[in-house]
Amino acid sequence: MTSVAYDRPSGDFKTSYGADTTIFPTRTSAAFCVAGIALVAAAPLYLDKYGLSILIQIGYLGIAALGLNILVGFTGQISIGHAVFFGFGAFASAYLNNNFGVPVFLAIPLAGLATTVVGLVFGIPAARLKGLYLAIATLAAQFILQDFFARATWFTGGVAGTPAESLSVFGYAFNTDARYLYVVLAYVVVMYLLATNLMRTRDGRALVAVRDHYLSAEMMGVNLTKYRTMSFGVSSFYAGIGGALYAHYLGFVSVEGFTILFSIQFLAMIIIGGLGSIMGTLMGTAFMVLLPEVMAALAGQLAGSPIDRALGLNEGIAFLREMAIGAVIILFLIFEPDGLAHRWRQIRAYFKLYPFSY
Amino acid sequence: MDTQLLLQLLLNGLIVGTLYGVVAMCFVLIYKASQVVNFAQGEFLLVGAWVCWWLLTSYPLPFYAAFLITLAFMMAFGLLLQVVVLRPLIGEPVISVIMVTIGLSIFFQALMKWMFGVFAKPFPPIFAAQTVDVLGLQVQTVYVMSLAVSLLIMVGFAWFFKFSRMGLAMRAVAFDQQAAQSLGVSVRTVFALSWGISAMVSAVAGVVVGVVNGVSSALSFFGIKVFPVVILGGLDSIVGAVIGGIIVGLLENVAHYFDSQFLHWGNLYEVAPFYVLIVILMIWPYGLFGTRDIERV
Numbered sequence: 001m002t003s004v005a006y007d008r009p010s011g012d013f014k015t016s017y018g019a020d021t022t023i024f025p026t027r028t029s030a031a032f033c034v035a036g037i038a039l040v041a042a043a044p045l046y047l048d049k050y051g052l053s054i055l056i057q058i059g060y061l062g063i064a065a066l067g068l069n070i071l072v073g074f075t076g077q078i079s080i081g082h083a084v085f086f087g088f089g090a091f092a093s094a095y096l097n098n099n100f101g102v103p104v105f106l107a108i109p110l111a112g113l114a115t116t117v118v119g120l121v122f123g124i125p126a127a128r129l130k131g132l133y134l135a136i137a138t139l140a141a142q143f144i145l146q147d148f149f150a151r152a153t154w155f156t157g158g159v160a161g162t163p164a165e166s167l168s169v170f171g172y173a174f175n176t177d178a179r180y181l182y183v184v185l186a187y188v189v190v191m192y193l194l195a196t197n198l199m200r201t202r203d204g205r206a207l208v209a210v211r212d213h214y215l216s217a218e219m220m221g222v223n224l225t226k227y228r229t230m231s232f233g234v235s236s237f238y239a240g241i242g243g244a245l246y247a248h249y250l251g252f253v254s255v256e257g258f259t260i261l262f263s264i265q266f267l268a269m270i271i272i273g274g275l276g277s278i279m280g281t282l283m284g285t286a287f288m289v290l291l292p293e294v295m296a297a298l299a300g301q302l303a304g305s306p307i308d309r310a311l312g313l314n315e316g317i318a319f320l321r322e323m324a325i326g327a328v329i330i331l332f333l334i335f336e337p338d339g340l341a342h343r344w345r346q347i348r349a350y351f352k353l354y355p356f357s358y
Numbered sequence: 359m360d361t362q363l364l365l366q367l368l369l370n371g372l373i374v375g376t377l378y379g380v381v382a383m384c385f386v387l388i389y390k391a392s393q394v395v396n397f398a399q400g401e402f403l404l405v406g407a408w409v410c411w412w413l414l415t416s417y418p419l420p421f422y423a424a425f426l427i428t429l430a431f432m433m434a435f436g437l438l439l440q441v442v443v444l445r446p447l448i449g450e451p452v453i454s455v456i457m458v459t460i461g462l463s464i465f466f467q468a469l470m471k472w473m474f475g476v477f478a479k480p481f482p483p484i485f486a487a488q489t490v491d492v493l494g495l496q497v498q499t500v501y502v503m504s505l506a507v508s509l510l511i512m513v514g515f516a517w518f519f520k521f522s523r524m525g526l527a528m529r530a531v532a533f534d535q536q537a538a539q540s541l542g543v544s545v546r547t548v549f550a551l552s553w554g555i556s557a558m559v560s561a562v563a564g565v566v567v568g569v570v571n572g573v574s575s576a577l578s579f580f581g582i583k584v585f586p587v588v589i590l591g592g593l594d595s596i597v598g599a600v601i602g603g604i605i606v607g608l609l610e611n612v613a614h615y616f617d618s619q620f621l622h623w624g625n626l627y628e629v630a631p632f633y634v635l636i637v638i639l640m641i642w643p644y645g646l647f648g649t650r651d652i653e654r655v
Binding site for chain 1: 462580632639643
């Protein structure tokens with residue numbers, strides 16, 4: 001998973017630890033990030049409402065997916081229940097706002113914290129379990145919380161769902177896509193910077209050590225229980241924030257959306273993006289958000305053609321999307337297990353070395 | 359107290375429990391032989407049931423012929439899956455392998471929905487008599503059949519692993535892969551065959567459930583329910599799988615009984631096994647019959 005060989009193909013000239021743990025490995029990569037943020041910030045100028053809604057989706061899903069990547073990609077723990085934590089964040093934020101009058105801009109981080117607490121409760125097994133046992137425990141969490149959502153009418157509104165007000169600060173309402181985009185963008189930047197910083201600290205390195213060889217990590221003084229639980233908590237926090245942003249964007253949260261399929265979509269995002277890659281998470285999220293849109297467009301193109309009539313492409317588009325999720329997971333794991341982030345590094349290295357690649 | 363209802367539910371629990379036991383056995387078979395946690399076990403039931411249903415409804419085949427063709431198809435299906443998808447992943451981390459089976463599960467679930475629709479379709483009736491009388495309780499004939507088939511499969515498994523050459527080879531591979539390999543057991547064949555057998559036997563369970571309840575994507579939920587069962591029984595124990603299956607089946611129905619009589623929470627039937635799962639994982643992660651993992655460095 002190391003990126004050194006691709007970032008600095010002619011050798012590693014670092015002389016201090018400080019230089020080795022900068023946020024941006026090169027000045028160009030920093031410039032790229034700033035340019036990317038500027039490009040998104042200017043999006044309302046050149047994108048229509050549909051394009052903006054896709055960007056916002058990538059934003060809040062990307063935050064939640066980053067949480068999952070910290071858990072799966074960096075700590076090597078697996079979770080098949082991420083969607084319910086995302087959902088819990090959504091409900092918690094709406095609940096705090098509707099019932100206690102907590103302003104939305106405060107309710108979002110509070111929802112993140114509430115989700116962390118719930119995540120830690122289910123993370124207690126995580127402290128003792130690893131690998132597939134944890135996967136099964138989170139599977140149970142998925143079904144228990146999903147059942148809780150349907151049951152707890154006071155919290156989620158039951159079958160009717162719960163309304164969520166839009167975010168406003170000092171009377172300025174972020175109630176259109178063009179305005180909400182900046183909220184999501186700000187959160188994405190902050191959360192991604194936080195995650196990058198986490199990985200530069202002792203705690204972040206401890207997580208990676210737990211993933212790579214937990215016995216060695218333990219012998220070097222890394223407290224396994226602490227870091228496994230912590231990683232579960234951090235991941236839930238990210239899911240909660242993502243969920244809260246989702247709630248206040250849609251204005252309504254329904255109990256039905258947070259199924260195991262959604263959890264698996266999160267897993268697909270980080271596999272496609274690259275396990276253990278922070279920027280890869282965003283690429284994977286974009287891929288997964290765009291995949292159904294592209295498929296719908298393709299099916300629309302074929303509408304009425306003999307292929308469409310023979311296979312029922314347009315009626316079955318919902319199933320085709322699910323199949324694509326499954327197929328993409330399988331294909332990436334077999335043919336590109338390091339994800340899009342790896343591919344991107346190779347492309348970058350190619351241009352850096354052009355025309356003298358070795 | 360409604361004794362009649364309780365008895366009926368206990369009987370249901372026993373019947374469903376033996377089916378869980380069968381599916382869990384198939385799950386354990388794959389886990390023991392190839393150390394793969396198969397999240398697509400439920401899809402084996404689903405695919406098998408749909409194939410059998412499709413054969414019965416679109417061709418005038420007698421039930422046993424359709425059933426045998428289904429078994430052959432599922433054997434090939436399992437083998438193919440192992441060779442094409444799982445074999446390239448040998449030696450990859452546990453996470454990748456788990457994810458691949460999750461991917462398979464989603465893929466086939468959606469494929470079946472696309473091909474056959476989302477609504478439950480009933481099997482053509484197979485037995486002349488709808489119900490039989492067992493100890494004063496009206497029991498559907500298909501339930502009796504289901505119980506009989508499950509028991510037959512269990513006996514078959516026991517025979518296969520105790521006496522057949524291939525079964526012994528499989529146990530050898532599960533016990534010590536390298537030693538088995540050096541004694542001339544083809545580990546590749548064992549891996550592939552474990553998937554084939556698992557898919558085939560799961561399909562039997564799928565057809566049985568399909569005959570009882572109709573075929574729908576709800577069948578794949580068996581693949582999820584199998585986790586409480588195998589964790590309770592111990593991940594690598596075939597006996598544990600059977601006993602765990604029966605316990606979970608009874609537990610579900612007892613939970614349902616208390617729910618409908620006293621608590622009125624609703625949906626406890628579906629969720630109770632998962633609460634049990636969490637508790638077992640916390641206090642007893644190796645289950646009733648599982649082997650404790652001892653790691654040496």
